[in-house]
Amino acid sequence: MSLILNIFNKIDPEDGRITNVTTSIPRDCLQSERSLLQYCKFSGMLCFASLAILLDFKFSSTSEKGSKIISSSFSPTTFSKALGIILFFLSVGSLVLGGFNYYVSTKNYIQNHTKISPKSTTKYFLMILVLTLLSLDITLLIESNK
Numbered sequence: 803m804s805l806i807l808n809i810f811n812k813i814d815p816e817d818g819r820i821t822n823v824t825t826s827i828p829r830d831c832l833q834s835e836r837s838l839l840q841y842c843k844f845s846g847m848l849c850f851a852s853l854a855i856l857l858d859f860k861f862s863s864t865s866e867k868g869s870k871i872i873s874s875s876f877s878p879t880t881f882s883k884a885l886g887i888i889l890f891f892l893s894v895g896s897l898v899l900g901g902f903n904y905y906v907s908t909k910n911y912i913q914n915h916t917k918i919s920p921k922s923t924t925k926y927f928l929m930i931l932v933l934t935l936l937s938l939d940i941t942l943l944i945e946s947n948k
Contacts, residue, residue, distance in 0.1 A: 841900020848893035
């Protein structure tokens, strides 16, 4: 039992005092785990949204008399399928990116590397994500005003 307390609390076995943490590795490992969990949460939200759109959410509206208002160039079922597929691939990409970042960070911590790896993949993925969601929002706004 005292071995477990020594490992988790960093208690010095000779005098019983808590030793100072001299590196940022424990904090960085926990931060990396939190980032992975946030990527998983975001991925799950996108996946559930894509499944909801693919299964029964339709982008059509009705007037007060019950007749459907759909522009000739806008097909709600085709748009729903395309939107659901796009969101599903974004969710898979988010999950893969989170796992990759966690793997690289953990590998660096194990090898005692203090060098910060470039996060260009994260920047490119976030740029693609923002542009995709912005274009989908603009498309929905344009079609709702016709």
